[in-house]
Amino acid sequence: MTFRLYDTATREVRDFVPLVEGKAGLYVCGLTVQSEPHVGHVRSGVNFDVLQRWLRHRGYEVTFIRNVTDIDDKILAKSAEQGRPWFNLAYAMHRELGRAYDALNVAPPTYEPGATGHVPEMVELITELIGRGHAYPAEDGSGDVYFDVKSWPSYGELTHQGVDDMEPAEDADPRGKRDPRDFALWKGWKKATEPETAAWPSPWGPGRPGWHIECSAMAGKYLGPAFDIHGGGVDLRFPHHENEQAQSRAAGRPFATYWMHNAWITTAGEKMSKSLGNSLTIPNVLERYRGIELRYYLVAAHYRSHVEFSFEALDEAAVAFRRIENFLERAGVVEPGDLPQAFVDAMDDDxxxxxxxxxxxxxxxxxxxxxxxxxxxxxxLAMLDVLGLNPADPAWAGSGAGAADDKLKAAIDALVVGLLDERTAAREAKNWARADAIRDQIKKAGIEVEDTPTGPKWSID
Structure with a gap:
């Protein structure tokens, strides 16, 4: 069986056939680093980390690019609210994101480009679109440049929409647009309200790139005009990914062959987001759970399934994962073996x-x-390795609440071992009543004791 994936562009499960045999190019839209990452944010990172791990297991040489949007309207607005430079906010939140990924054992991509480092490529792409008749500078003197959606007959093909059914774009003042659905490729510098550091030189005057052009330029820079898989959250399908595809193909670039989108983490039926005020930041969650338990919670659900977040569900996931760990502790030190065929078949099926x-x-x-x-x-162990959940992986050492959990386990171990020593002494003295009482005391605490030839071993039941 070959690896098959659900392509959200064609709405069907397709065999994965890479453009170059033995290689896989993967581009994933990363986060806009405006605030601390929450559980909903990192789901995409975990899901596409599993994808890259599985592709590598299947023998592909993977080039994985996951960008960071480090200049954006929201970043400028939040930095102004906090009275700090926008680049300082973006840098600090980028570091927070990196810590969150590390805490959940999300392996680094091949490269993680930032938008601000690729403005020349964006200017070049916009210039090309203007030359092809698919973009135009606004005539109102704003310095804005827009993509002309009606110049591209295939606009809407990714999300199966017609232009006339779409709402107007909301990413710029409509006064300079030919059509309200045209979207911004370049945003002229607003001298009265924006810092000078948030503007770059261009043929249309100082300004900064629009959100959509960033990903097209960075994907082209590192993966070329055509690549295999483009991924991101399902909320990015429109307008972000629709606009990415339109502007890239209008510039003569084939762009992505497959599109993959992970579903939301919801709370009370709504997408987890900062704007709704229902977000749960990773540092806060890791005060209650280990990173490996949170990753298991995210991995156990299919990437295309919406997950209703609750601490009760996370409690259940943590208990379930500890059963796996307890089994491995009882089994002792072993090397990863072969993957069961049923596991391979499941992973190959999207x-x-x-x-x-x-x-x-x-x-x-x-x-x-x-x-x-x-x-x-x-x-x-082999299955856990693929899922990024092997407890022996050095990446888990000291991550998230893991270090605190290790200290807690050491403290419990000292207490339990003391009771077990007392129980052993009671049994040697044939004080069976005392030995049984100690055993019952330990069991009531949720700890299972197994008598072995080398002495008693304990685990959390």
């Missing part, structure tokens, strides 16, 4: 992580019943 996790727990159950669980444990 990254079917729910079915893959079910295979993982089947293997844990079989291992718990086996006289020698090492083979099963090796397969469990």
């Amino acid at each position: 990254l079917g992580t729910p079915a893959a996790v079910a295979v993982l727990f089947d293997m844990v159950r079989e291992g718990n019943r086996a006289d020698d669980p090492t083979v099963h444990a090796g397969q469990v």
Whole structure:
């Protein structure tokens, strides 16, 4: 079976056939670094991290580009509210995002370009679009440049919409537009309200790039005019990805062959976002859970399924993952083995992580019943490696709440070992009543004790 994925452009599951055999080019729209990342933000990072891990496992040489938008209307507005330079805010939030990704073991992409470092490429692309008759400078003296949507008959093909059914674009003053649905490629500098540092020179006067042109330019810079997969959150399909595709193809660039979109994390049925005030920042969540538990929670759901966030659900996920860890602790040190075919089939079917996790727990159950669980444990480790969930991965050391959790476990271990030593002494003295009382005390605390030839071992039940 070949790897198959759901292409949101064609609305069907398709076999993955790369443009260059043995290689895969992947571009994912990263975040606008305006504030601390929340659980909804990092879902995309985790989902596409699983994708790149699986592509590499399937033998592809992956070039993975995940951008950062570090200049934007929202960044300028928030920095003004906070009385700090916009570039200082963007840099600080970019570092917060990096810490969040590290805490969830999101492997770094091949490269993470920032928009501000690629303005020349954007100016070049805009100039090309003007030359082809698909863009125009506004005639109102604003310095804005717009994409002419009616000049491109295929506009709307990604989201299967007609131009006449679309709402006007909201990213610039409509006065300089030929059509209210035209979108900004370049935004002229507003001297009265914007800092001089937020403007770059261009043939149309000082200004800054529009959001959509950023990704087209950066994707072209690092992946070329045509590449395999473009990903991002489902909320980016329109207008962002629709506009990306239109301007890129209007410039003669084939752009992405496949489009993949992860669904939202919701709270009370609404997309988790800063604007709704229902966000949960990663540092706050990691005060209650380890990074590996939060990653498991995100991985266990299919990337195209909306997830209704709740701490109750995260509690259940944490308990479930600890069952896996307890099995591995009982099995002892083993090397990763072969992946079960059922797991491979699940992952090849549009990254079917729910079915893959079910295979993982089947293997844990079989291992718990086996006289020698090492083979099963090796397969469990191999599956966890693919999902970025191997507890032995050095990336988890000291990440998120993991360090605090390790200290807590060490403290519990000291207490439990002391009770077990007392129980052993009672048994040696044939004080069975005292030994049983200690065993019951430990069990009531939710701790399971297993007597082995090398002495008692404990685990959280």
